[in-house]
Amino acid sequence: MSEITGLSKVAQDADFLRQVPFKQYEKVSVTFTLADTDTPVNYSILRPTDPDTVRFLDIGDKSVYTASTGVGTPVHVYRTPVPWATPGQLVLRASTAGYTTSLLLFVERA
Secondary structure, rough: OOOOOOHHHHHHHHHHHHHHHHHHEEEEEEOOOOOOEEEEEOOOOOOOOOOOEEEEOOOOEEEEEOOOOOOOOOOOOEEEEOOOOOOOOOEEEEEEOOEEHHHHHHHHOO
């Protein structure tokens, strides 16, 4: 494979890229001001063919995935079906009010 200017060697490795589970991804910050209340999360880089294919991981330090012992109760971020969501927007809820975190939004490889 010939080298593409401006991309790292890893980004040009076709075998590696086939193993990456993300087709597209974006990191966003969000604050859930109220518990268990719809909160719109805007994204600008992702271009899903179907908005329902956008997935997310809470990568903040109090998430159920990353919270360590002694941090308190982990916060659950979850999705509910919302008919009024607009393109470029995901609607999520958090189990705790006043929760600010980083989310990894992504579209999986087909």
